[in-house]
Amino acid sequence: xxxxxxxxxxxxxxxxxxxxxxxxxxxxxxxxxxxxxxxxxxxxxxxxxxxxxxxxxxxxxxxxxxxxxxxxxxxxxxxxxxxxxxxxxxxxxxxxxxxxxxxxxxxxxxxxxxxxxxxxxxxxxxxxxxxxxxxxxxxxxxxxxxxxxxxxxxxxxxxxxxxxxxxxxxxxxxxxxxxxxxxxxxxxxxxxxxxxxxxxxxxxxxxxxxxxxxxxxxxxxxxxxxxxxxxxxxxxxxxxxxxxxxxxxxxxxxxxxxxxxxxxxxxxxxxxxxxxxxxxxxxxxxxxxxxxxxxxxxxxxxxxxxxxxxxxxxxxxxxxxxxxxxxxxxxxxxxxxxxxxxxxxxxxxxxxxxxxxxxxxxxxxxxxxxxxxxxxxxxxxxxxxxxxxxxxxx
Amino acid sequence: xxxxxxxxxxxxxxxxxxxxxxxxxxxxxxxxxxxxxxxxxxxxxxxxxxxxxxxxxxxxxxxxxxxxxxxxxxxxxxxxxxxxxxxxxxxxxxxxxxxxxxxxxxxxxxxxxxxxxxxxxxxxxxxxxxxxxxxxxxxxxxxxxxxxxxxxxxxxxxxxxxxxxxxxxxxxxxxxxxxxxxxxxxxxxxxxxxxxxxxxxxxxxxxxxxxxxxxxxxxxxxxxxxxxxxxxxxxxxxxxxxxxxxxxxxxxxxxxxxxxxxxxxxxxxxxxxxxxxxxxxxxxxxxxxxxxxxxxxxxxxxxxxxxxxxxxxxxxxxxxxxxxxxxxxxxxxxxxxxxxxxxxxxxxxxxxxxxxxxxxxxxxxxxxxxxxxxxxxxxxxxxxxxxxxxxxxxxxxxxxxxxxxxxxxxxxxxxxxxxxxxxxxxxxxxxxxxxxxxxxxxxxxxxxxxxxxxxxxxxxxxxxxxxxxxxxxxxxxxxxxxxxxxxxxxxxxxxxxxxxxxxxxxxxxxxxxxxxxx
Numbered sequence: 052x053x054x055x056x057x058x059x060x061x062x063x064x065x066x067x068x069x070x071x072x073x074x075x076x077x078x079x080x081x082x083x084x085x086x087x088x089x090x091x092x093x094x095x096x097x098x099x100x101x102x103x104x105x106x107x108x109x110x111x112x113x114x115x116x117x118x119x120x121x122x123x124x125x126x127x128x129x130x131x132x133x134x135x136x137x138x139x140x141x142x143x144x145x146x147x148x149x150x151x152x153x154x155x156x157x158x159x160x161x162x163x164x165x166x167x168x169x170x171x172x173x174x175x176x177x178x179x180x181x182x183x184x185x186x187x188x189x190x191x192x193x194x195x196x197x198x199x200x201x202x203x204x205x206x207x208x209x210x211x212x213x214x215x216x217x218x219x220x221x222x223x224x225x226x227x228x229x230x231x232x233x234x235x236x237x238x239x240x241x242x243x244x245x246x247x248x249x250x251x252x253x254x255x256x257x258x259x260x261x262x263x264x265x266x267x268x269x270x271x272x273x274x275x276x277x278x279x280x281x282x283x284x285x286x287x288x289x290x291x292x293x294x295x296x297x298x299x300x301x302x303x304x305x306x307x308x309x310x311x312x313x314x315x316x317x318x319x320x321x322x323x324x325x326x327x328x329x330x331x332x333x334x335x336x337x338x339x340x341x342x343x344x345x346x347x348x349x350x351x352x353x354x355x356x357x358x359x360x361x362x363x364x365x366x367x368x369x370x371x372x373x374x375x376x377x378x379x380x381x382x383x384x385x386x387x388x389x390x391x392x393x394x395x396x397x398x399x400x401x402x403x404x405x406x407x408x409x410x411x412x413x414x415x416x417x418x419x420x421x422x423x424x425x426x427x428x429x430x431x432x433x434x435x436x437x438x439x440x441x442x443x444x445x
Numbered sequence: 446x447x448x449x450x451x452x453x454x455x456x457x458x459x460x461x462x463x464x465x466x467x468x469x470x471x472x473x474x475x476x477x478x479x480x481x482x483x484x485x486x487x488x489x490x491x492x493x494x495x496x497x498x499x500x501x502x503x504x505x506x507x508x509x510x511x512x513x514x515x516x517x518x519x520x521x522x523x524x525x526x527x528x529x530x531x532x533x534x535x536x537x538x539x540x541x542x543x544x545x546x547x548x549x550x551x552x553x554x555x556x557x558x559x560x561x562x563x564x565x566x567x568x569x570x571x572x573x574x575x576x577x578x579x580x581x582x583x584x585x586x587x588x589x590x591x592x593x594x595x596x597x598x599x600x601x602x603x604x605x606x607x608x609x610x611x612x613x614x615x616x617x618x619x620x621x622x623x624x625x626x627x628x629x630x631x632x633x634x635x636x637x638x639x640x641x642x643x644x645x646x647x648x649x650x651x652x653x654x655x656x657x658x659x660x661x662x663x664x665x666x667x668x669x670x671x672x673x674x675x676x677x678x679x680x681x682x683x684x685x686x687x688x689x690x691x692x693x694x695x696x697x698x699x700x701x702x703x704x705x706x707x708x709x710x711x712x713x714x715x716x717x718x719x720x721x722x723x724x725x726x727x728x729x730x731x732x733x734x735x736x737x738x739x740x741x742x743x744x745x746x747x748x749x750x751x752x753x754x755x756x757x758x759x760x761x762x763x764x765x766x767x768x769x770x771x772x773x774x775x776x777x778x779x780x781x782x783x784x785x786x787x788x789x790x791x792x793x794x795x796x797x798x799x800x801x802x803x804x805x806x807x808x809x810x811x812x813x814x815x816x817x818x819x820x821x822x823x824x825x826x827x828x829x830x831x832x833x834x835x836x837x838x839x840x841x842x843x844x845x846x847x848x849x850x851x852x853x854x855x856x857x858x859x860x861x862x863x864x865x866x867x868x869x870x871x872x873x874x875x876x877x878x879x880x881x882x883x884x885x886x887x888x889x890x891x892x893x894x895x896x897x898x899x900x901x902x903x904x905x906x907x908x909x910x911x912x913x914x915x916x917x918x919x920x921x922x923x924x925x926x927x928x929x930x931x932x933x934x935x936x937x938x939x940x941x942x943x944x945x946x947x948x949x950x951x952x953x954x955x956x957x958x959x960x961x962x963x
Contacts, residue, residue, distance in 0.1 A: 187748025
């Protein structure tokens with residue numbers, strides 16, 4: 052038995068007792084200061100739970116900030132690059148935010164809980180930046196990270212399992228919608244959001260409900276092959292589905308110390324999140340200049356020949372090195388070898404044919420592979436279930 | 446069609462200079478100021494019935510010669526007094542007299558006299574070099590721009606011409622403090638502290654504070670640009686404001702005094718005009734603010750109208766001064782020990798030793814009243830009797846080491862400090878207290894209210910390397926443009942900084958015209 056009362060440097064989440072009990076591999080990682088499982092029993096099987104049944108991922112370490120007050124919307128509109136007014140009440144929007152140089156600080160989701168009531172869910176701790184942003188605005192920022200526990204419940208049977216849990220008419224909830232329920236007398240919020248590219252939900256409860264929620268989910272989901280999933284399985288799913296990961300695919304601008312290592316939204320393929328019709332948002336003037344002068348890099352999704360993931364590879368055009376890979380995986384469902392790369396302009400346009408210089412090792416023997424690859428225009432995994440309302444029965 | 450091409454906020458000397466140059470170039474310019482007289486810190490006020498005083502700046506020493514000529518200030522009525530010597534008063538009445546590069550009295554030995562001549566030579570060579578930078582927009586270091594490259598080339602050439610030893614000296618001293626530099630050059634205590642006084646007056650610093658060499662060189666550069674020596678303006682400093690206003694109007698600018706700007710208006714992503722306290726709106730292609738950066742960005746534009754990084758920089762911008770003004774209405778000319786009557790019209794300085802100055806800084810830092818101060822005294826009525834009733838006089842003193850907001854509060858703090866200052870004066874001018882018919886102590890927070898300067902800072906923000914040149918007032922808002930489209934700066938918060946120089950105003954006008962912003 053582990054001594055859970057011991058003060059450890061890494062924190063644990065409200066689900067920890069349950070996570071630990073199910074973590075057969077005892078394989079732990081450090082996710083932003085929290086003890087989180089890399090894998091519970093088998094990465095591939097966990098991954099297939101996401102794609103075929105239901106995978107449950109503890110996302111409590113995500114940072115949650117409540118933004119309220121008369122200026123809440125105006126505040127967010129200056130903070131993020133997209134138009135906040137387009138996010139309706141009980142809707143969620145994917146968003147990025149930049150510094151004054153138009154360099155991406157983080158990405159996250161904005162939950163609109165009321166007229167002037169929002170929750171930002173971010174990968175990075177953002178207390179300092181959000182506080183600076185309050186200058187001149189009548190808003191209150193509250194860090195809710197410790198008072199909101201969250202589970203991602205993702206996969207084709209997820210809607211059914213959650214409906215059994217009491218989420219009535221959940222199948223009517225549109226993608227990026229929010230529904231409110233009660234779980235054992237406490238509020239439970241469910242959003243149709245996720246990081247897997249398939250039908251899926253995120254369930255938000257007070258920490259006091261966490262263990263009971265986990266227990267009931269796994270109890271009710273047993274027949275629907277519900278499985279816990281660790282960060283390695285999620286990593287596969289998100290690469291397949293085309294999601295970027297902070298600290299992996301880009302460096303949060305505030306953490307960068309070396310010149311030129313930050314990236315703009317355009318350089319990350321996120322230009323669609325930038326709305327220049329807004330007269331003011333952080334990074335606007337720098338991004339307008341970039342639009343005029345051109346970007347330094349291009350984000351490219353590469354379909355790589357062969358089955359060796361192009362992890363940490365250099366990308367070549369002829370003999371010239373034109374980029375590097377940030378994420379790579381053999382994607383089991385799409386049966387494709389996918390890599391995300393940062394390519395120097397002007398290379399990397401859709402259709403561009405490049406070469407990935409892959410190094411891999413088998414029994415201490417290193418092999419260098421020059422794998423041809425092609426820039427593709429959209430994520431390789433596309434599940435119609437992600438967008439269907441009502442959510443399709445399995 | 447906008448009401449004006451440019452609206453200038455603030456009819457201080459820089460605002461008026463900027464207006465003059467823009468109007469001269471045929472632009473339609475409106476200058477707006479909440480005060481009823483033009484000039485800003487170049488102002489004269491009747492502080493007691495019949496007694497007039499330059500209630501902010503009292504000495505003219507740095508006003509750029511070329512601006513005075515180009516705007517014909519003489520033709521617009523500006524009359525200057527005679528150049529002043531500096532007399533540093535000593536408790537034993539053997540005073541130290543500084544006249545150009547010559548010093549006498551106070552038992553200064555020939556080694557210090559020679560060292561002073563060398564020091565002045567060195568400072569003049571640095572000042573000449575800085576003149577290149579001061580008379581142009583501050584060059585950015587990284588952008589490929591020929592104007593900036595030319596300035597940098599000129600600067601590089603100037604540095605080369607300084608010679609190896611001088612260059613080494615400059616690089617070595619510019620980041621250190623005046624205390625160490627004084628100790629390197631001189632042995633005479635009063636000589637050291639008299640020079641050090643020029644490095645700290647108007648700042649929030651003591652002689653051992655970093656950046657005091659820079660603030661000293663800034664002043665020296667101003668004096669090099671001014672070429673007038675230290676003088677008083679006849680009629681009080683307000684007469685400079687009047688002549689600048691006259692010049693600007695002759696060039697075609699419109700002045701609207703007694704109208705306070707309540708907001709800078711932004712439409713979509715650019716500044717489009719201003720709103721006055723009365724509610725009246727004035728539209729313009731650009732707005733140029735000679736108000737300090739904090740007032741301009743925080744109070745008039747608003748933090749919610751700019752990107753967050755910029756708001757953060759404004760919030761971090763240091764703008765506070767420990768310098769007050771003391772005004773005394775005297776029933777007769779006071780007698781100073783060891784001074785002849787003719788010498789009373791000179792610039793009289795009282796300062797403790799450099800250690801004493803540093804000790805005086807401590808209470809100021811911790812929001813307490815000090816028992817030691819420095820005084821920079823002018824009795825303007827000797828040369829300009831019209832400022833007071835016949836036979837009576839005005840004493841105006843710039844007093845350093847006054848806290849911005851003492852813990853005791855100013856209601857009880859002010860009378861206490863006033864008594865303290867008069868008793869410090871009594872040491873050198875016994876009986877002066879009895880001549881006082883009326884007195885006024887203008888503390889930094891009063892200057893903030895009366896002249897709209899955040900923190901009472903004459904320089905519109907501390908003059909330190911990190912807030913100077915291509916970083917003035919802060920990165921992202923330099924070369925007179927700001928992080929907000931259509932909004933420009935032309936005050937002391939812009940390069941090259943404070944003092945009655947006029948260069949921020951002139952440089953801004955030239956830059957705005959060159960950019961084709963109008």
